[in-house]
Amino acid sequence: MSPKSKGRPKGRGRTPARRQSTRSTHDTHGAQRPVTELSASRRILQEARTSLSDDQSLLAVRLVASAWVGAVWGARSMGARDPEGALVTELVGELGGRQGRAAYLALEALQTIARDAWRDPLSTALAHSDQPRPAWARELDTPPAPDRAQFWSDPWGSETVYLLRYSLPEPHIVLVPISTVGGVMIQSIVVERDANPDETVGAMTHRGDIPGDKALAAVADGMFQTDMYWPPQDDPDYIVNRAYAHWLTQGHRRESDWEEVPDEKRQELLTAFQQEHGARLPHDAQVVELLADTFVDFGEGYLAGGVLAWSPGEVERFLLDWVQRKVILDPDDSAALPDVLREWVVFALRRKGVAGADIEPVVAVVDDLADDYRDDVGTSPKGPAAELLSRAMAEGIDLGDKEAMDRLIGAYNAEQHARRLLSE
Secondary structure, three states, X not given: OOHHHHOOOOOOOOOOOOOOOOOOOEOOOOOEOOOOOOOHHHHHHHHHHHHOOOOOOHHHHHHHXXXXXXXXXXXXXXXXXXXXXXXXXXXXXXXXXXXXXXXXXXXXXXXXXXXXXXHHHXXXXXXXXXXXXXXXXXXXXXXXXXXXXXXXXXXXXXXXXEEEEEOOOOOEEEEEEEEOOOOOEEOOOEEEOOOOOOOEEOOEEEEEEOOHHHXXXXXXXXXXXXXXXXXXXXXXXXXXXXXXXXXXXXXXOOOOOOOOOOHHHHHHHHHHHHHHHHHHOOOOHHHHHHHHHHHHHHHHHHOOOOOOOOOHHHHHXXXXXXXXXXXXXXXXXXXXXXXXXHHHHHHHHHHOOOOHHHHHHHHHHHHHHHHHHHHHHOOOOOXXXXXXXXXXXXXXXXXXXXXXXXXXXXXXXXXXXXXXXXXX
């Protein structure tokens, strides 16, 4: 008699099929499943258990917390308004669970560099916790003032380095290089126990000590500007120590509004340029004035150090990028532009007090890029400038007719605005 006839349940006696593990990284067909990455808060909870021992130094704890905040900030989505605050909220939610101790340590670490945006919920949660405090824990701390601030700069102010020396909570330095070419940008923030940079670093030389408040303000503004970029500046050299530097410089940023060059100042510059350099230029005075006015426009909107703060990098950006996208010039003006720019750079930097030996490298860039400009930018404008030029030619508009060109540009801008509205 068969087993079934004896009343055995169907399937009894067979080797049971192996159950698919819920932890398997492969599906039932053998295909690789994506491995789910730990969320930022989970990863931080793991690190808190190993990185925040009771004997850690306060500086080390602050740098660990800064790295956590940097990772969250660097990976944020475009719509995330407060990723740091969201992290704090997630960690607070873990206080009552199995990860409560790790969450508490992580929150204590974050409190050592707390910023206004997430200070209150963090301190409230810690105040209501009965967890034992680690030796390095602090109430809401006031950042220490630097004992000394040093400054390096190239001759044109386009590349600078600020070095802040601290004795609290232990001796260390914070070194921040800032570039202004193409917009203010910090590429890295270095924190070390000690460092003594050379007197000369590339084109930069040590300019001496400066007031601590001035250095803190410059670094605070540099980070504010860098944080505005999208895609974000997510280089680990920047984001790892970013939160620590923000904490050190909080309250020091000085608001400064963009200011238009007054008409009187603009005309004074144009007149002085014609008087001092016009005779050396084999071009019509109207062409020279038009181009000089264009240089003032660029300086007004894009030179961080002011309308006269030309540097090698800014010359390159002007000739090979900005002018081809933003300016409509007729062929005679385009051909004359490198010659006039060469004299303008000399004029501008002399007025800023730059030494003659440091003006020469800027002039050399104009000379080096003149042919590239004439081959590319001068004959083939791109972007809105190309579109406006083609429309002006099609409509028979004289490029020197300011009123007609203003009407054309106004109509073009209105058209672009309408297209954006329809696409939303």
